[in-house]
Amino acid sequence: MSSWVIRGLRTGLRTTAYPRRPETAAGVSPGLPDDGVYSAETAAAIAARCPSGALAAQDGHLHVDERRCVHAYRCVRQTEEPAGWRSGYEWATAVGDGEPGSSFRRSIHLIVVDAGDCGACLHEVRQLNNPYYNMHRLGFFVTPTPRHADILLVVGPVTDHMRVALQKTYDAMPTPKRVVAVGTCALSGGVFGPSFVSARGVADVLPVDVEVPGQPPPPLAILHGLLVAVGRAAPAASREATR
Amino acid sequence: MTPTDLARDLASRWPREVHERVDARRPLVEVTCPPARLVDVCRYLFVDRAFSFAGLVVEEAGDTFELRYLFHGSRGEPWAHVVVIVPANDPRVPTIVQPVHAADWHEREAEDLFGVIFDGHPRLGDFVLHDDAWQEGVAPMRHRFDARASVVERRPNTDWRPHRVVETPGAFVMPIGPVFAGQAESAHFDLETVGEDVIRALPRLFYKYRGIEKIAEGQPVDRVLLLAERFAATTAFAHGWAYSRAIEQIAGAVVPARAEALRVFIAELERFRHHVGAIHAICESTALVVAASQTAMLEEDLLRVSGALTGHRYLFGLVVPGGLTIDIADDACRAALARCEVVLRALNDVERLLQFSSSFLDRLEEVGIIAEADAREAGLVGPMARASGIARDLRKVLPYAGYDRMTFVVPTEREGDGYARLRVLFAEARQSVALMAQLATLPSGPHAVHVSPRAGAAVGVVEAPRGATFHWVRLEADGRVSRYRVVSPSFVNWLGFHLAVERFAFQDFPIILSTLDLSVAETDR
Amino acid sequence: MSAFGALLTAFVAVCGAGVVLALVLPSRHAARVVAWAGAIAAVVLVVMGATILVGAPAATRLWTLAPVGPLLVGHDALSGVFVLVTGLVLLPASIFTASSLPPLAARYSVRTYAVLFFALTVAIVWILIAADAFSFLVTWELMSVLSYLLVVFEDEVEAHRRAAYLMLAMSEAGFLAVLAGFVLLSAGTGSLAFDAMRGTSNLGAGVRATIFFLTFFGFGVKAGLVPVNVWLPRAYAAAPSAFVPVLAGITLSLGLYGIFRVNADLLxxxxxxxxxxxxxxxxxxxxxxxxxxxxxxxxxxxxxxxxxxxxxxxxxxxxxxxxxxxxxxxxxxxxxxxxxxxxxxxxxxxxxxxxxxxxxxxxxxxxxxxxxxxxxxxxxxxxxxxxxxxxxxxxxxxxxxxxxxxxxxxxxxxxxxxxxxxxxxxxxxxxxxxxxxxxxxxxxxxxxxxxxxxxxxxxxxxxxxxxxxxxxxxxxxxxxxxxxxxxxxxxxxxxxxxxxxxxxxxHASAAEALVPPFFVGQPGHDALPAAFAAEFHDLGANVGQGVAPGPGLVILHRGGTENPVVFAASPTDLAVMLALLLFVLFVIVRYGVARHRATVRRVCWDGGIRRLLPEMTYTATGFSNPVRVIFQAVYRPTSVEDTRETVARHFRTAIRRPGETVHVLDRLVLRPVRAVMFGIAGQLARIHHGRLNAYMAYALLLLLVLFGVFASL
Structure with a gap:
């Protein structure tokens, strides 16, 4: 056992400095397409390439709806006229008018529900336990039961079979509670919903407080989403407002 | 053995009853037989000729169902498709689970989604569509069923009870899931117990059923590619590749050498990353904290390598029919390889330390044992089968993308317990990095060719990180998909779960589950 | 006539009236007769027990039976305690028969039950007031047989008959041991009266030990002590619901009464x-x-x-x-x-x-x-x-x-x-x-x-x-x-x-040791050391002084002078404190917490499954399984191998875990004894071959032996 201890100590500190300083390592985020101004037909052509309807062209303005982006990269790859691309990961937006309130000031317990996720979003949520991200240092803990949970973190488009389970989890949580929807599927149904066995995302079932776009959102984006949910980080500037 | 030989052999055994069609290019023998002969033909292929069962494809054609049982031989042997045609208004065929246990879940799924009755199957119903949420008789895979409309009329069976076999007084069912205590995928387990130890565990899956085979129907090829990549994203590249291979086969496209080499490089990167993740899950389930943290960091390192190399941490948007969406520079590949080798060195250190952690080994050895004979009958694939002594790897058996020109071994173990599966994961991780190293100099040329879809059907085959995956695609003349069938390794390997989990201590359950490395998303589709 | 005599007469009269009414009235009223007459008899018993307890001990000659001497009824405070408890248990047990007997009426005669029940009640009381060995033993035997008849009341079930038969057999064996014990005891004194037996010190140590063994294990059968209790779980399970309370609440105590009476009081x-x-x-x-x-x-x-x-x-x-x-x-x-x-x-x-x-x-x-x-x-x-x-x-x-x-x-x-x-x-x-x-x-x-x-x-x-x-x-x-x-x-x-x-x-008072006079004004209170009294004041010594008169509400064992207090507690105070704490908690929750927050009731968290079914909750077997596993060495389950049934090789249709445990006493005592008995019986069966001349020879042989014995006397 001592060799494990020594190995652990020798590894040193690997944890990211985020949210104090931005994380700059390569490969921590896939980025997102960026709004931009093009000629009218170029914008329309770019928008038409998007398979999930995340891009909309209007008079040469290309608008990105991150909630629908599935990272197919068709707007930037195998094309002569690629759309703009932005890196970063602070994508989470607050929806609705709910304020977190004083109950969310100290340590926070999460319950994670997989509502039909493909594995990627859930995997990125799990990475938050990784020493690189270590959400414990920010006071976030995963709890085994919704009875102790402050935040419900949902991934996946909400399949028909998971609808009851998700609703029951939400009902079992004490108030005040916040719902964080993580990933494109949870926001818009992604490539799966709506269909005969899938909803159009969590908002079809529960009131969502924070949305984290991305397919999957990288761990730092989810961390940002959690900080937004408890009012400790500013949400990404709402696209609706700037438009 | 050539396809013609196999065709002749079958014709001599069942003269005038079965009809063979030979496709020497694939190579493939398509055997059409009457339902009465189905079991005999399948037994002959599976038991006597030791063919592997790849899956069952049901296709609705007019007022008939065409049931296609896919078998493939070892290296140098052809595929055999056993085809049975039954009327859609009375679809009954005999079950083949007696000789081919591997077909169990395929038949249950076909019964649930198409309404095909498999005479003699001991457990039909309540499979994909849960009986306590849906009425009997909903057959969503039928053409007349609308994939995009939600089913309003629901008459669930309110008397639903868990299937129980333990008949000891005082036995009860301990339900676990679908919402778990950790961050596990949604699935439900009924553990039958009288307290202390679990006598039997029964999984109830398909909580995450997204119906991708149904919603793919009528969609263009590039749209279905999104589904193929995203239904099980931890092994997205392998599934996207298998789908692309099916399309390329239909279109008769030849993928450029550079694209094939890059695909192999990325597929092995994905396998390496997946195996490190699986090792991490095992360490975590045994509560070995330092090892879990170390492997978690290695996994994140590899996710970052993937992200830096391809733009996406899970390799989305990379593979397309005909090649890759982007070219990757040689030195970028070499840089990625160098980082992978650093990770591998750290992984080897972890393995060495684990071999001397007796508390860790105690919890893995002789836990969740799958015997070789059972594994063979259940048709298990991937590392799980290889830990039970079945050295079947599609990269060797049905070589593709130049794997036959590369040097690597297929690691196998005999014990079939949790520790054997862990050793296989470590050995395969080393093999993957060795394979990447062999691609240090990539062939030059284009990274993609244009593929124009045409009518036809083919099965795309890839050895995904969790094992063999088969994507059956049928295209219409307009380039739209009319049938998409995914046989994923986890779907097959859940049968192994039944073999591994009987009579165990309750606290061993998460450990057994982690060593089996079963993906729910891959199974539920 | 003394108060005791009057009460005893009243008790016997009520029981007799119960028998008569049960026989005379239509049988549908029999259960009610048992309930009412039993309840009245029980009230009489309570009064009688209380009277005996506070009164002085006495013994009366009832009548003299020529060969054995006078039959005595007597009472002392020990009988008083038991009579009182018998009354207090009999009262609810009798009332309960009103609802527990009618379900049996369809198949069995409730009248019979009534007769047996009242006879048993009288026999039990007589055991407690018997003051000579003869009446004690006769009523004891009567009680044993009546208990057997009541246990086997639902005699259509084979298991009931077997259980009751085992009970009868073991009771009789116990009775013989007790009989032998009393024979030895009375042989030493030459009298059957308990009073005469008390204080006999002229018995040898060997005889005393023999008497102890005979009576301890003889009465132990009724009391349910190892290793002579194998009948007890079987008989209790077999006895009708109406009778088990009497069996457990009264007859078990009789066994302990016997042990105590002989080995603490008589000898x-x-x-x-x-x-x-x-x-x-x-x-x-x-x-x-x-x-x-x-x-x-x-x-x-x-x-x-x-x-x-x-x-x-x-x-x-x-x-x-x-x-x-x-x-x-x-x-x-x-x-x-x-x-x-x-x-x-x-x-x-x-x-x-x-x-x-x-x-x-x-x-x-x-x-x-x-x-x-x-x-x-x-x-x-x-x-x-x-x-x-x-x-x-x-x-x-x-x-x-x-x-x-x-x-x-x-x-x-x-x-x-x-x-x-x-x-x-x-x-x-x-x-x-x-x-x-x-x-x-x-x-x-x-x-x-x-x-x-x-x-x-x-x-x-x-x-x-x-x-x-x-x-x-x-x-x-x-x-x-x-x-x-x-x-x-x-x-x-x-x-x-x-x-x-x-x-x-x-000849020592436990109350003096355990319940010191803590209340001010109690006799002896002033004699308590002041510091001593003050120390236990906080333990609740003075709580409830106005409500409950008496020496005090504290149990305290006083050892010698060097160790004045060995242990102390006030269950009264504890109860009051518990109630107070609960009340305070209730007030806090009701008026402190719940006033600001709405109380929401949610269903039990079940992991999100659609419906939690009863078969998904712990069973009693599962709950006690840890005990079964820990004490496996005692239980020695016979089989732990699962049997599996399958169709088509891989589909489990049934997994059974057969396993039965044999009670450790059955294994170590009952089965060997039974084997020996059957062995002896097998040997004896050989002389039972049905030839008349041989049987006549046995009779002759016996006569000769008897003559020899009597001649030698």
């Missing part, structure tokens, strides 16, 4: 070794009883095994008393005997309560199997409340009576420190540990009974249809629950009463 144990034997047998009985009670799922059988456990605890305390007597520590002996009798009284109350409850459950929920019960608290809340009182009592939790007597028992065990022999101390320490383990397992066992019976989800459709029973079942339970609470909250009064029975036997 006090003078050997430490014999006392230790009683102590060890008692501890073993307690352990074996609770070990087999815990994994059992039939409520009635759980209670039967737990009767063995309780008889063991009582016997262990009694054994401690024997040791203290033999070591010339009268004060400690008095405490030990008092504790034994206290626990005996308590056991009669709570065991009767629990058996009535078990009868109610069996009747209303259709089964006694805890695996198929559950959730009854929502369907029968009053029954649940009464059963909760019983369960808390038997598990030894305050503020109920079991706590006081079990706590005192363990404290008494610790008093062995005052003895000089190290070996004796070690045995006491081991037995104390055994009793502590018993107490812990009892909590597990009865947590299971209540949780699996009344809480959670209902696991069978019969139990789902359960509803509250009639008043004739609820009233007895309420009565007994109140008695359990009273004996737990006001122990100083119970100690005072029982002390009257113990004092004349050991």
């Amino acid at each position: 006090p144990v003078s050997s430490i070794a014999l006392g230790l034997l009683a102590l060890v047998i008692g501890t073993l009985s307690a352990l074996v009883g609770i070990l087999y009670a815990t994994p059992e799922n039939d409520v009635k059988v759980v209670l039967a095994h737990s009767s063995i456990e309780n008889a063991g605890i009582i016997t262990a305390a009694m054994g401690a008393g024997f040791v203290f007597t033999a070591s010339a520590r009268p004060m400690l002996a008095a405490v030990a005997f008092l504790v034994a009798l206290y626990h005996l009284v308590n056991h009669s109350f709570y065991k009767t309560l629990l058996f009535v409850g078990a009868g109610v459950i069996a009747d209303r929920a259709g089964t006694r199997d805890l695996d198929w019960l559950g959730g009854l608290i929502r369907r029968m809340p009053w029954t649940a409340a009464a059963m909760l009182a019983g369960v808390l009592s038997i598990a030894g939790l305050p503020p109920f009576n079991g706590f006081v007597s079990e706590w005192l028992t363990l404290q008494t065990m610790l008093r062995a420190a005052e003895l000089s022999s190290t070996g004796v101390k070690i045995i006491f320490a081991l037995c104390g540990a055994g009793l502590a383990l018993t107490a812990a397992l009892a909590v597990t066992c009865f947590a299971k009974v209540f949780a699996m019976g009344f809480l959670g989800m209902t696991r069978s459709s019969e139990a789902e249809a359960a509803s509250e029973p009639r008043a004739s079942a609820l009233a007895p339970m309420a009565m007994l629950a109140a008695l359990c609470l009273l004996c737990g909250v006001l122990p100083t009064y119970v100690i005072g009463a029982i002390d009257r029975a113990v004092q004349p036997i050991v």
Whole structure:
């Protein structure tokens, strides 16, 4: 056992400095397409390439709806006229008018529900336990039961079979509670919903407080989403407002 | 053995009853037989000729169902498709689970989604569509069923009870899931117990059923590619590749050498990353904290390598029919390889330390044992089968993308317990990095060719990180998909779960589950 | 005629009237006759017991039977305690028959039951007031046979007949042992009268030991001590619901009465070794009883095994008393005997309560199997409340009576420190540990009974249809629950009463040791050291002075001068404090917390499955499985291999885990004895070959032997 201890100590500190300083390592985020101004037909052509309807062209303005982006990269790859691309990961937006309130000031317990996720979003949520991200240092803990949970973190488009389970989890949580929807599927149904066995995302079932776009959102984006949910980080500037 | 030989052999055994069609290019023998002969033909292929069962494809054609049982031989042997045609208004065929246990879940799924009755199957119903949420008789895979409309009329069976076999007084069912205590995928387990130890565990899956085979129907090829990549994203590249291979086969496209080499490089990167993740899950389930943290960091390192190399941490948007969406520079590949080798060195250190952690080994050895004979009958694939002594790897058996020109071994173990599966994961991780190293100099040329879809059907085959995956695609003349069938390794390997989990201590359950490395998303589709 | 005589006459008259009414009235009224006449007789008994307890001992000659001498009825405070308890148990038990007998009326004659019941009642009382060996033995035998007839009342079931037959056989064997014991005892004194037997000191040590063995194990059969109790769980399970409360609450106590009467009163144990034997047998009985009670799922059988456990605890305390007597520590002996009798009284109350409850459950929920019960608290809340009182009592939790007597028992065990022999101390320490383990397992066992019976989800459709029973079942339970609470909250009064029975036997007052005069104004209060009184003032010594007159509400054992206080507690104060704390908590929650926050009721978290089904909750078997695994060495399950049935090789259709356990005593005692008996019978069968001339030769041979014997006299 001592060799494990020594190995652990020798590894040193690997944890990211985020949210104090931005994380700059390569490969921590896939980025997102960026709004931009093009000629009218170029914008329309770019928008038409998007398979999930995340891009909309209007008079040469290309608008990105991150909630629908599935990272197919068709707007930037195998094309002569690629759309703009932005890196970063602070994508989470607050929806609705709910304020977190004083109950969310100290340590926070999460319950994670997989509502039909493909594995990627859930995997990125799990990475938050990784020493690189270590959400414990920010006071976030995963709890085994919704009875102790402050935040419900949902991934996946909400399949028909998971609808009851998700609703029951939400009902079992004490108030005040916040719902964080993580990933494109949870926001818009992604490539799966709506269909005969899938909803159009969590908002079809529960009131969502924070949305984290991305397919999957990288761990730092989810961390940002959690900080937004408890009012400790500013949400990404709402696209609706700037438009 | 050539396809013609196999065709002749079958014709001599069942003269005038079965009809063979030979496709020497694939190579493939398509055997059409009457339902009465189905079991005999399948037994002959599976038991006597030791063919592997790849899956069952049901296709609705007019007022008939065409049931296609896919078998493939070892290296140098052809595929055999056993085809049975039954009327859609009375679809009954005999079950083949007696000789081919591997077909169990395929038949249950076909019964649930198409309404095909498999005479003699001991457990039909309540499979994909849960009986306590849906009425009997909903057959969503039928053409007349609308994939995009939600089913309003629901008459669930309110008397639903868990299937129980333990008949000891005082036995009860301990339900676990679908919402778990950790961050596990949604699935439900009924553990039958009288307290202390679990006598039997029964999984109830398909909580995450997204119906991708149904919603793919009528969609263009590039749209279905999104589904193929995203239904099980931890092994997205392998599934996207298998789908692309099916399309390329239909279109008769030849993928450029550079694209094939890059695909192999990325597929092995994905396998390496997946195996490190699986090792991490095992360490975590045994509560070995330092090892879990170390492997978690290695996994994140590899996710970052993937992200830096391809733009996406899970390799989305990379593979397309005909090649890759982007070219990757040689030195970028070499840089990625160098980082992978650093990770591998750290992984080897972890393995060495684990071999001397007796508390860790105690919890893995002789836990969740799958015997070789059972594994063979259940048709298990991937590392799980290889830990039970079945050295079947599609990269060797049905070589593709130049794997036959590369040097690597297929690691196998005999014990079939949790520790054997862990050793296989470590050995395969080393093999993957060795394979990447062999691609240090990539062939030059284009990274993609244009593929124009045409009518036809083919099965795309890839050895995904969790094992063999088969994507059956049928295209219409307009380039739209009319049938998409995914046989994923986890779907097959859940049968192994039944073999591994009987009579165990309750606290061993998460450990057994982690060593089996079963993906729910891959199974539920 | 004395008050005692009048009451006895009244009691016999009521019982006789009951018999006549049961025979005369239409049989549909028979159950009500049993209930009413039994209840009146019980009230008479209560008055009689109280009269005897406060009065002076006396013996009257009833009439003289030529060859054996005078038949005496007598009474002292010891009989008084038992008569009082018999009355208090008989009252609810009789009322309960009004609702527990009618279900049997369709198949069996309730009139017969009535006749047997009243005859048994008279026999029981007569045992307690018999003052000579002859009437004692005759009524004892009568009681044994009548008990057998009542146990086998539902005789259409084969298992009932077998169980009752085993009971009869073992009772008779016990009776013969007791008879032999009394023959030896009376041979030493030349008289059958108890008064004459008292104080015979001219018996040799060997004879005394023989008498102890014969009476201890002879009465031990009725009391349910190892190894002579194999009949008990079977018979209790077989007996009708109406009769089990009497069987457990009264006849079990009679066995202990016999042991106590002979070995403490008539011929006090003078050997430490014999006392230790009683102590060890008692501890073993307690352990074996609770070990087999815990994994059992039939409520009635759980209670039967737990009767063995309780008889063991009582016997262990009694054994401690024997040791203290033999070591010339009268004060400690008095405490030990008092504790034994206290626990005996308590056991009669709570065991009767629990058996009535078990009868109610069996009747209303259709089964006694805890695996198929559950959730009854929502369907029968009053029954649940009464059963909760019983369960808390038997598990030894305050503020109920079991706590006081079990706590005192363990404290008494610790008093062995005052003895000089190290070996004796070690045995006491081991037995104390055994009793502590018993107490812990009892909590597990009865947590299971209540949780699996009344809480959670209902696991069978019969139990789902359960509803509250009639008043004739609820009233007895309420009565007994109140008695359990009273004996737990006001122990100083119970100690005072029982002390009257113990004092004349050991010539020392336990009450003096245990209940000092704490209340100001009590005689002897001023003699208490002031600092001493002040120290225990806070323990609640003065609580309730205005409500409850008496010396005080504190139990306190006073040792010698160098060690003035050995142990102390005030269960009264404890009860008041518990109630106060609950009240304060209620006020805080109700007016402090709940005023600002809305109370929301949510269903139990089930992991998100669509519907939590009853088969998905813990069963009683699962709950007690850890105990079964830990004590595997005792239970020795015969098989642990699962059998599997499959179709098509891979599809499991059934997994069975066959396994039965044979009771450790059946394995070690009953089966060997039975094998020997059958062996002897097999040998004897050889001379039973049916030839007439041979039989005539046997008769002749016997005559010759008899002549020889008489000639030699």
